[in-house]
Amino acid sequence: MPSRGRTIGITLYLLALFLPIYWLLNMSFKENGEIMSGLSFWPHHVTFGNYSHIFHDPAWYLGFVHSLEYVAINTVISVTIALPAAYAFSRYRFIGDKHLFFWLLSNLMAPPAVYAMPFFNLYYSIGLFDTVWAVALAHCLFNVPLAVWILEGFISGVPREIDETAALDGYSFPRFFVRIFLPLIANGIGVAAFFCFMFSWVEQLLATTLTTVNAKPIVSVMTRVYSAAGMDWGLLAAAGVLTMIPGAIVIWFVRNHIAKGFALGRV
């Protein structure tokens, strides 16, 4: 295909991608009166009122804080415990390894709706209900297997001779793992952390089910505007725009590895 055709193709796709996002952005700078009075392609009276409301109302901005808290906790836990496991799957054979790997992956495919009710019971009974820890641990259900899967792909790309040479040079295993091996798979760790961030940040059902007041994440704060006094479209749009920012920042950091990352290191 000539490169002109390709440029047109990708431009059209990106245009279609950004039209709905533009509409949300457009709406977030309007007052509700203007929104309801009819269609307009850009705000005629630009207002930052919706945004300033979110930054001044603790119920709103704490939602962002809680979400970022459990996402961070979850990412750290998932990547840390997945590292040694991914190393084991990539480097050794052991009894039941294939079954174990499949069982881990099957959790990645388990519908969160199945777990909503039992998680509620579980975290309620151990006293973690309505804390960021409950959501962080609940998201381990799919993020730990995902991190193992991604890291295993990247670790398998590192030749095993490196492990053997390090052992011959007198490195103890922990020292080898931290000083030599981790820097070699730094890209893989970045990609795994990116995916844990992504799936924890976008998940809504479990995060909403496991919190009520003290640890309410932004995704369930956003459902509030539906019930109270009609629909506050402007506020909802502004909150939506703000939820895109952390993701956009994180993608920018991994932009050079993102393609390989989505292929889970398997190309």
Add this chain to the structure above:
Amino acid sequence: MNDRPINNRAWLFVLPVLVFVLFSSLLPMMTVVNYSFQDTMGQNNFFWNGIAWFQNLLDPSTDIGGRFGNALLRNLIFSLVVLFIEVPLGIAVAICIPRHGWKVGATLVMIALPLLIPWNVVGTIWQIFARADIGLLGAALTRMGIHYNDTQDPTSAWATIVVMDVWHWTGMVALLAYAGLKSIPDAFYQAARIDGAGRWSVFRNIELPKLQKVLVIAVLLRFMESFMIYTEPATVTGGGPGEATSFLSLDLVKIALGQVDLGNAAALSLVYNLITLSICWVFFTVMTQLDQRKDL
């Protein structure tokens, strides 16, 4: 990969993962299994109910059985429709992604952006976008004289959900396919040019075989994610109008958290989980076999 040494101490490395996943998967699953074999008269008094819940669920003539059958059918149709659109479109987009310069990074970031938006916000974006009074899409369609209303008309609701899913997830297929395309050495393309191969034959004989591995991953992830879709349709249509877009997860949440009908919800959960597990196993087998082929 059979040249790896056997070492059963590797289990120690896997132990932390095992503990975490047992805690967040097996333990909660046991409560579900419990509920699925018991019934209650309230006040936390449970008694053994055998396999009655499962019999009801799998019998299409009962209320719950009919609901389950319909939701399963809807969900399978939905998954197939989005796969048939997203996979070819994703490959086409991947081919169009620039290969050199600053445009590569910028394009990849933009393509990935919808994936990082919380799922309820994706729902909100489309809920607003599709409204006939304040949304661009809804208003444009209405002015063109097309009968469109995503909260009243089942066809509109389905179209909205499908277009939303394509908007949301095609980027992932495109990124996977792009990674596959990038791993093809330039020499392959040069050889094709010398042979005078056309664009279609380059795609058919060079690119598509190389994409096989990543496409299996793409189909697996897309199938599973669409099979357990909840938040986006819940936000846009709430499963309606009527039951038109009530997929398995939406139905399950209605039964479990809405009606607190524990027995039916538990039986449905287990059957639902078993279906995803079997499909996942098929994909997993295909994937490990592809992994072992060195020529791909």
